[in-house]
Amino acid sequence: MKHLQNPTFPKGFLWGASSAAWQVEGGVDEGGRTPAIIDLNSKTKKPFADNSITADHYHHYKEDVALMKECGFTSYRFSLSWSRIIPHADRKVNPKGIEFYNNLINELVAAGITPIVTLYHYDMPVWVDEKFGGWRNRAIIDEFDFYVRTCLNAFGDRVKYWLSINEQNMQIVYGKWLGVSKGCTDWDKEKWQINHIMNLCHAKAVIACHELVEGGKIGPVPGYVPIYPKSCRPEDQIAAMNAEELTQKVWDDLYYFGEYNTFIKNYWKENAIDPKIEPGDMELIKSAKIDFFAINCYRSDVGMAPDPTFLQEIGLNKYGRKGEFIYTNIPGEYALDRNPYVETTDWDWHIDGVCMRYTMRYMWDHYHLPMIITEAGFGAHEDLDENGEIHDDYRIDYLRDYIYNLGLAIQDGVEVIGFNPWSFTDLLSTGNGMAKRYGLVFVNTTDDDVRDLKRYKKDSFYWYSKLIKSNGQEWGKDMSEWREFSKVSQIASDIKDAK
Ligand code: BG6
Numbered sequence: 001m002k003h004l005q006n007p008t009f010p011k012g013f014l015w016g017a018s019s020a021a022w023q024v025e026g027g028v029d030e031g032g033r034t035p036a037i038i039d040l041n042s043k044t045k046k047p048f049a050d051n052s053i054t055a056d057h058y059h060h061y062k063e064d065v066a067l068m069k070e071c072g073f074t075s076y077r078f079s080l081s082w083s084r085i086i087p088h089a090d091r092k093v094n095p096k097g098i099e100f101y102n103n104l105i106n107e108l109v110a111a112g113i114t115p116i117v118t119l120y121h122y123d124m125p126v127w128v129d130e131k132f133g134g135w136r137n138r139a140i141i142d143e144f145d146f147y148v149r150t151c152l153n154a155f156g157d158r159v160k161y162w163l164s165i166n167e168q169n170m171q172i173v174y175g176k177w178l179g180v181s182k183g184c185t186d187w188d189k190e191k192w193q194i195n196h197i198m199n200l201c202h203a204k205a206v207i208a209c210h211e212l213v214e215g216g217k218i219g220p221v222p223g224y225v226p227i228y229p230k231s232c233r234p235e236d237q238i239a240a241m242n243a244e245e246l247t248q249k250v251w252d253d254l255y256y257f258g259e260y261n262t263f264i265k266n267y268w269k270e271n272a273i274d275p276k277i278e279p280g281d282m283e284l285i286k287s288a289k290i291d292f293f294a295i296n297c298y299r300s301d302v303g304m305a306p307d308p309t310f311l312q313e314i315g316l317n318k319y320g321r322k323g324e325f326i327y328t329n330i331p332g333e334y335a336l337d338r339n340p341y342v343e344t345t346d347w348d349w350h351i352d353g354v355c356m357r358y359t360m361r362y363m364w365d366h367y368h369l370p371m372i373i374t375e376a377g378f379g380a381h382e383d384l385d386e387n388g389e390i391h392d393d394y395r396i397d398y399l400r401d402y403i404y405n406l407g408l409a410i411q412d413g414v415e416v417i418g419f420n421p422w423s424f425t426d427l428l429s430t431g432n433g434m435a436k437r438y439g440l441v442f443v444n445t446t447d448d449d450v451r452d453l454k455r456y457k458k459d460s461f462y463w464y465s466k467l468i469k470s471n472g473q474e475w476g477k478d479m480s481e482w483r484e485f486s487k488v489s490q491i492a493s494d495i496k497d498a499k
Helices: 037-043 057-071 095-110 126-132 140-155 168-173 187-212 234-257 262-270 281-287 354-367 393-412 459-469 479-485 487-498
Strands: 075-079 114-120 161-166 217-221 227-229 293-296 301-304 334-337 371-375 416-419 441-443 455-457
Touching: 037 126, 057 095, 057 455, 057 459, 075 161, 095 114, 095 140, 114 140, 114 371, 126 140, 140 187, 161 168, 161 187, 168 187, 168 234, 187 217, 187 281, 217 234, 227 234, 234 262, 234 301, 234 334, 234 354, 293 354, 354 371, 354 393, 393 416, 393 459
Parallel strands: 075 114, 114 161, 161 217, 217 293, 227 301, 293 371, 371 416
Antiparallel strands: 301 334, 441 455
């Protein structure tokens, strides 16, 4: 059998990891920060979530950056907290909030790490929600623009990679889970209005970045979950396409082409949905030209023709027990299902490195824009063993497979500029608190006991460090053994080679 060479990564590839302010910082009442809706939303999911301390990065950021440097990072993706920067409705900029991010950015730059900054990652300030009713009111567009411009002006001299809104698609698809639906009476219809307002906010951010940041580049952050058809039954293929549209393509087309695609316009018509699009809106959206796509890609799903009547809401496996995830079913469009060909995490997320290659190929074929991976990762139950160590070989296998497939996508001709998995240190999961850990570095704290918050390097830290310091050459296992593991990629590569 003909083997592929080790994939190679471009010179200057941005190797790092990723986080979000509300999930990693803690210090929620410090330095003038006021609450965000997600703080409150998290607490309703108790006992598994409370972000008031989490990894306490607010107080440990120097130590964390030193660890990133030791690991060999050349990038770090993190988000800014709106309510730390503008804590109240009076638009007064909080000097302490600016100071915290200045310190973090300066620390990164001094360590030779390129900052990649998300402007908005789920944490709507309570004051914005109270004043405008969250994303439901168009008045938020100006307020968001003011916040974004404040950030670009404050940090744009050192930050050149900007991300607008994290996983806008998932905020609409999982709106109830992430608290975006707060205040809505008919979410299935209202979500498209909210989405339109988010599109306008995204567009404003793109325009502002190009206006204010010399050499600045900006892109959106879709969460990408490829949907494979469950079978070669033609109806399953169409269902999988419907699912791709309704969970991601509608957003990606909008960001790239500046238009709502025909699929969604028909869907709205069929479902009597009529988001209010005002004169000038589409011109604004079209004028906002993105520079790249930042992609979050953890897993794939399987789509099949749905039962015509049965509606199953998206179910989340809160407590990390296999087999408890409830797969969505949208009558008339699609149903999702378990993929028997791949393993799952304790939260029933499919573990599928090939989905990384699929995503890269799909996005490249449709949009031909460079991409940065801003999330991928393995959530697991973990605690220190008697030697104070974490042997997370499952995470190493996961990362190896995803990075290997990313390398194959690069060989396929896709332009990728960086890989920043979720997460550097352990941090709060969106719905499972500290019980679901993703970090390369263990943080000694649990949901019930704050402990001492000390950092411990997991095995994956050492493995990842070797790989990235060699720019993707040191895989830590014989490649032939590894190729055996990545059978599907291998078969695909062999077919390609044989042509
Ligand atoms: C991504 C989000 O979709 O998934 C992160 O951008 C989130 O904020 C990550 O933490 C993992 O999801 P979860 O629910 O396991 O925390």
